[in-house]
Amino acid sequence: MRPIVIVGASLAGLRAATAVRAAGWAGRVVLVGDEPHKPYTRPPLSKEVLDGRHTVETGAFPCEELDVEWRLGEPATALDVAARTVTIGDEAVEYETLIIATGTRARTWPGETAANVFTLRDRDDAIALKAALATAKTVAIVGAGFIGCEVASSARKLGLEVTLLDVAEQPMLALGAELGARCAALHRDHGVELRLGAPADLAALDHDVIVVALGALPNIEWLEGSGLTLDRGVVCDANLQAAPHVFAAGDVAVWPHPLADGEPIRVEHWTNAAEQGAHAGRNALAETPKPYEAVPYFWTDQYDVKIQAAGLPARAERVELIEPDVAVGVRGEHVVSVVTFNAPRKLMQYRRRLASRPRLDELVSLA
Numbered sequence: 001m002r003p004i005v006i007v008g009a010s011l012a013g014l015r016a017a018t019a020v021r022a023a024g025w026a027g028r029v030v031l032v033g034d035e036p037h038k039p040y041t042r043p044p045l046s047k048e049v050l051d052g053r054h055t056v057e058t059g060a061f062p063c064e065e066l067d068v069e070w071r072l073g074e075p076a077t078a079l080d081v082a083a084r085t086v087t088i089g090d091e092a093v094e095y096e097t098l099i100i101a102t103g104t105r106a107r108t109w110p111g112e113t114a115a116n117v118f119t120l121r122d123r124d125d126a127i128a129l130k131a132a133l134a135t136a137k138t139v140a141i142v143g144a145g146f147i148g149c150e151v152a153s154s155a156r157k158l159g160l161e162v163t164l165l166d167v168a169e170q171p172m173l174a175l176g177a178e179l180g181a182r183c184a185a186l187h188r189d190h191g192v193e194l195r196l197g198a199p200a201d202l203a204a205l206d207h208d209v210i211v212v213a214l215g216a217l218p219n220i221e222w223l224e225g226s227g228l229t230l231d232r233g234v235v236c237d238a239n240l241q242a243a244p245h246v247f248a249a250g251d252v253a254v255w256p257h258p259l260a261d262g263e264p265i266r267v268e269h270w271t272n273a274a275e276q277g278a279h280a281g282r283n284a285l286a287e288t289p290k291p292y293e294a295v296p297y298f299w300t301d302q303y304d305v306k307i308q309a310a311g312l313p314a315r316a317e318r319v320e321l322i323e324p325d326v327a328v329g330v331r332g333e334h335v336v337s338v339v340t341f342n343a344p345r346k347l348m349q350y351r352r353r354l355a356s357r358p359r360l361d362e363l364v365s366l367a
């Protein structure tokens with residue numbers, strides 16, 4: 001019998017493997033990963049690992065009990081949807097179902113860079129960056145998205161002088177300008193020098209360490225010529241299905257979401273990868289696959305503040321502060337996002353309510 005093959009041995013891939021076993025698949029499951037490590041969780045890499053509270057080993061997911069064939073340290077290099085084969089190393093493996101969970105990688109600075117320039121995506125990156133920070137006094141972080149901001153927070157905890165640069169006028173721009181200004185104040189209050197609204201010139205930075213945090217790119221190059229539609233990720237239907245016998249999940253998946261009025265979205269956050277991986281695994285075995293409609297959610301920890309978001313903050317046309325710690329994003333008539341500051345219970349309540357696409361007055365009356 002052909003195996004279920006899962007490409008990408010990280011969060012979404014692991015959850016997919018766990019789900020196909022839980023759904024009763026008794027055949028082979030092959031889990032392919034190009035990193036040499038078994039799956040581990042990434043969020044601590046920019047937080048606890050960098051500031052010394054955890055080691056990289058702490059983040060390993062428990063998976064000793066999982067009945068899979070590990071193919072680690074070797075990438076899948078090609079897919080032929082028509083022939084139903086995936087190439088791993090030099091071997092073409094036939095699959096019953098393929099689940100693609102190859103995630104994203106850090107966008108690098110174009111051209112040659114010096115030895116003191118780092119990006120942060122995997123555990124080896126975190127080990128290298130942590131070692132460099134240990135002897136540094138100054139660090140520049142180019143890119144004030146959520147990973148850049150978390151690195152700034154960790155570096156300040158380590159006592160470094162931190163400069164945070166972005167071409168945008170505010171950090172965390174995905175949250176909108178109003179909340180971006182609030183994030184900017186948070187970093188200034190913690191002694192970070194912000195240089196915003198102008199492109200960074202790496203050669204002009206004389207900091208001991210430079211961290212390039214310019215976002216992520218989907219790992220889809222290996223799928224060129226496969227027969228799949230690729231557009232900022234692996235394009236799927238509402239059930240996360242990309243082709244007959246092929247599903248995708250996690251950071252790499254593009255799928256139509258009701259909160260985006262059915263427009264395709266891609267979400268680069270932990271909870272989405274976890275929930276979608278499991279969903280794709282269940283759909284892979286289901287007679288009638290179900291749409292994936294969960295309201296996106298993410299958190300980021302900076303200093304003593306936990307910022308959490310439900311929905312799609314980047315789609316909001318205006319932001320209303322309905323409580324000092326709760327900001328609601330509205331598009332047209334409907335609420336599309338809720339962002340909270342140190343209010344985790346409220347955020348979870350709002351996440352549930354967002355699924356029904358309430359108007360602002362409806363959301364507030366429920367509060």
Ligand SMILES: Cc1cc2nc3c(=O)[nH]c(=O)nc-3n(C[C@H](O)[C@H](O)[C@H](O)COP(=O)(O)OP(=O)(O)OC[C@H]3O[C@@H](n4cnc5c(N)ncnc54)[C@H](O)[C@@H]3O)c2cc1C
Pocket residue numbers: 007008009010011012013032033034035041042043044045046074075076077101102103104105120121122147219222249250251252267268269270271273297298299300301
């Ligand atoms: C430093 C950091 C901090 C983060 N913090 C937060 C946070 O606080 N909150 C939050 O919500 N999210 C956070 N995230 C995002 C979250 O970790 C990701 O959304 C999640 O890891 C996505 O999981 P994934 O399995 O889809 O993809 P990934 O974790 O990217 O895994 C994909 C795997 O596939 C492998 N791969 C790629 N191509 C191939 C191939 N051809 N063959 C075989 N293997 C391949 C990759 O090497 C990788 O191991 C953070 C991410 C990083 C990097």
